[in-house]
Amino acid sequence: MIEFAKITTRLVTEFKKILGNNAVVFDDKDALENYAHDETGGEYYSHMPEIVLKPENAEQISKVLKLASAEHVPVTPRGAGSGLAGASVPIYGGIVISFERMNKIVEIDKTNLVAVTEPGVVTNDLCRKVSELGLYYAGYPMSVETSFIGGNVATNAGGSKVIKYGNTAHHVLGIEAVLPNGEIVQFGGKRRKDSSGYDIVRLLVGSEGTLAVFTKIFLNLIPLPGKTVDLLVPFPDIHTAISNVGPLITESKTLPSAVEFIDDTSVVLGSKYNNIRLPYQEKADAYLIVQYEGHDRDELESIYEKAGKALMNGKAMDVFVADNRTNSEKIWRIRRNWLEGIKAFESHTPTGDVVVPTSKIPEIMEYIAKISKEYKVQIPVAGHAADGNLHPAPMKPKDVNLGEWKELSEEILSKIAIKASKMGGAVSGEHGIGFVKKELLKKTKNKQYELMKSLKKTIDPLGIMNPGKLFDPQ
Ligand SMILES: Cc1cc2nc3c(=O)[nH]c(=O)nc-3n(C[C@H](O)[C@H](O)[C@H](O)COP(=O)(O)OP(=O)(O)OC[C@H]3O[C@@H](n4cnc5c(N)ncnc54)[C@H](O)[C@@H]3O)c2cc1C
Structure with a gap:
């Protein structure tokens, strides 16, 4: 030790x-x-x-x-x-x-389509800045208004747009980092290809501050999609909602930029918190929020007509289309404020972050419902339906004291995470391991876990970088 x-x-x-x-x-x-x-x-x-x-x-x-x-x-x-x-x-x-204090956008290179930023830039500040130039940074965690680019890279943040654009790792072309011994090294950069040996940029992404300190980040930019349309789609049950994700993509022949999922408990709490009522609120058991991007209204109309048809064939209760900012905002508010909405009713609500193959979402949701009954704990769930990443959020029952709740909630989330891993998923889809989930990493990653530890030892032999995260200090 x-x-x-x-x-x-x-x-x-x-x-x-x-x-x-x-x-x-x-x-x-x-x-x-x-x-x-x-x-x-x-x-x-x-x-x-x-x-x-x-x-x-x-x-x-x-x-x-x-x-x-x-x-x-x-x-x-x-x-x-x-x-x-x-x-x-x-x-x-x-x-x-x-x-x-390291919050400068160093350069927006319109020729190479690369943004170079310091790690303390708020993600949405970058999104706004590049959009003024007709460009787009496609990283979009729900915390886009607060989280920093450096934090997004260090956790390999996901969010709602992963189905179309991938998670943060897909946008990172290079990282300037300070190694634990103080050496400043640039990995990758503005080049788009590099088959010269191991991909250390990819290793640094998601390393949660355990290998090096990022001081500059090179990010891929793409052209700004012109317009968006959002669909709110109520379903009688979760199984029907999820079974629509695959057909929706194949039949509309377009990758949506988001397919988000919220369950009925989340809708009840979210509608009270945001003071909004969603259509079919009494009857629907689950909702999908689907977003498409396109160059103009005609293109979007043709996409959402095909998508609407596919969804109605898939037994959606209805399809509500929002093609202006006010209606879109109404649709997204409950999903974006999901965690705040729940915490307004019970502040002691930790958030899980499991990922499974999309087809397994109904099975993991059934398991969550079983655990909820067994432990007599309400567990609202929201997530990114298109990439199988779900956030179960167990809410502390009034009769459980805080000391007991820490252990109980960790036990609940661990059971769900291990089940997800056994289904071909993982114990974290986008939030990372930190110290809260390090036992789960050990239990589920086997040989990979040993390899990760030896990489840590090689890059940070003294073990000074963010000790106690991912692993116990070695
Ligand atoms: C309401 C809400 C919604 C959220 N939605 C999402 C979501 O949709 N998707 C998602 O993925 N996450 C989400 N998160 C989680 C969180 O916002 C992300 O994990 C985010 O990427 C963390 O960024 P941060 O700047 O806050 O980093 P911090 O929390 O401060 O740090 C996270 C990790 O990054 C490391 N780190 C930070 N900067 C550097 C650096 N320069 N060099 C090396 N290591 C560094 C830290 O050591 C730590 O290990 C959400 C959180 C909240 C509260």
Whole structure:
């Protein structure tokens, strides 16, 4: 078991020399507290950093990591702290590196169709900026308004558009990173192809701050799709809803940019929270939200007519079309605010993140319903139907105390995650492992787990990078 060193006043002085006084937070409980947790929830998933550093460039980070290596102090990179697996929580104390001051879009290269950003850019700020130039960044987690590009890359974030564009890994062409020994290295870049050996860019994506600190990210851009149309589709049951996903794609001959799913409990809570009523709310057991992108209205009309026909043939109760911003917003509000909507009624609601092959969604939903009955716990579910990624959210019953709830909710989510893995899925589809799911990683990844650990040992032999995430410190 690794023992880490503590931050000393000598180190604080060194860090102030490197970064300037204002970029170092030390000995200020209230200010440090802001960096002690992410959105995983509750005091159980929180730990105070000893010091927070706010660098402005890779050279400063390099000097910090050289010192951290020499002194054997743990380092936890932190984006916006919107994570749902505790990945940015400094569970061994030490240094938190916050990227809030590294928030510049360095370049939008219209010739190569590449954006180069610092890690602290809010994802939606990049989306907006490139759209002004007729371009599109296709990464779109539901937390797009808050999360940072660096955090998205480090968790390989997904979201609603994965069926058409893939997850964050698909958009990353290159990463400039500082290795634990302080070396600054650029992997990949503006080139679109590279068959020269192992793909280290792909290895860094999803590494949750355990291998290196990203200081610059090269992202693929595509032309901005002109217009969108959204369909709200109620179904009598989950099985019917999910069995529509495949035919919808083949019969409309177009990949939707999203096919989202919400169950009846989520709709009841979401409609109260957002003060909206959805059509068929009393009768429907599940809804799909389908989005298409196209160049103009005519193209979209032809797509949604084919899609509507396919859905009605597939026993949808109705198909509601929103082709203007106001109606689209109404359709999306419940899905986008899904977690907030549930937490407004029960704040102690952790979020699962399982993924299964799409055809297995009805089976995992049946299992979730069984677990819900067995444990007498309400578990609303929403997710990305087109890629099989579901978020079960067990809500604390009133008669269970908080201490018991931590164990109980973890047991519930573990059972669901292991079942998903056995169905050919995985224990995390997009939120990552952090420290909350590290036992599940061990239980389900077998040989891959051992290989992951040996890669970590090679790149971070002293084990200072975000210790306790993915694995226990070795
Ligand atoms: C309401 C809500 C909706 C969400 N919807 C989605 C969704 O649709 N899809 C999805 O995938 N996730 C979703 N999430 C989860 C979360 O937003 C994502 O995991 C996001 O990618 C985290 O980004 P962040 O900037 O907040 O990173 P943080 O939570 O701060 O950190 C996450 C990880 O990234 C590492 N990290 C951050 N920056 C760097 C860097 N520069 N170098 C190295 N490592 C770094 C951290 O060490 C940590 O391991 C949602 C969360 C909320 C609260």
